[in-house]
Amino acid sequence: MASSDSSLSLQVLRSNFIRVNTRAQGLSEALRIVIACVHGNITSIIFHPHLCIKDEDVNLIAKGCPHLKRLVLPCWNLISEVTMRNAIKGWTELESMTMPEFSQWPGYSDPTFIMLDIREYCKSFSTLKVMGCYPELFATTALLVFRGLKVLSLRCCKTTLQAIVSILGMRHLEDDTAFEKQSALFALAVSDIVLINM
Secondary structure, X not given: OEOOOOEEEEOOOOXXXXXXXXXHHOHHHHHHHHHHHHOOXXXXXXXXXXXXXXXXXXXXXXXXXXXXXXXXXXXXXXXXXXXXXXXXXXXXXXXXXXXXXXXXXXXXXXOHHHHHHHHHHOXXXXXXXXXXXXXXXXXXXXXXXXXXXXXXXXXXXXXXXXXXXXHHOOOOOOOHHHHHHHHHHXXXXXXXXXXXXX
C-alpha cells in the first residue's frame, strides 16, 4: 500500500482492512492502479522474497516510478537482462537496492553489466543488500565496480573466505558495514583458532 512517505510495500500480501481478490486482478494490474494513483511519486518499493516479478512488472515500475530511490527486489528469476538494464537506466535517483545472488539471474550474459549500469546511471547509489549467497565473483565485481558504495549488507548470506577478504578491501564502506567488517574479522579470527586447534 502506498503511504505518505511515497513507499509501496508488498512484503505482506494480506490486509485486515482491504479486501481485494488478488488472484483475479493480478500483480501487474494492482501495480498499475497504485502507480497511477500516486502519479509517479513512489520513491521506495519493497517486494516479498517469494513474489515472482515479471518483465511487465519491472517495465511498469520503470515507467511509472522515475524517482525511485530504494528497490527491494529479491527475486529476479523471471526478469530478463534487457528489461532490468533498461529499467536501471531510468532510475537515475536510485540509492539503494536489494538483489539476489548471481545464480538467481538465469539468462544473464554477464551480471557485471547490471552493476556497471547501476554505476553509470544511478549516481547516488550507495547501498547494496544481497540475499542468498555472496560468492567470490560477486564480491570482486562489487569491489571493482562500486567505488562509492557506503553500505554493503550481507545479512543471512552464505559467503566464502575470499569474499570476506574482498569486503575488508572496501575502504569506502561506512556505518553498519563497519560493524559487519569487524564481525567478519572476528569470525576469521575464531575460524583460525578452530582450524589450528583441530
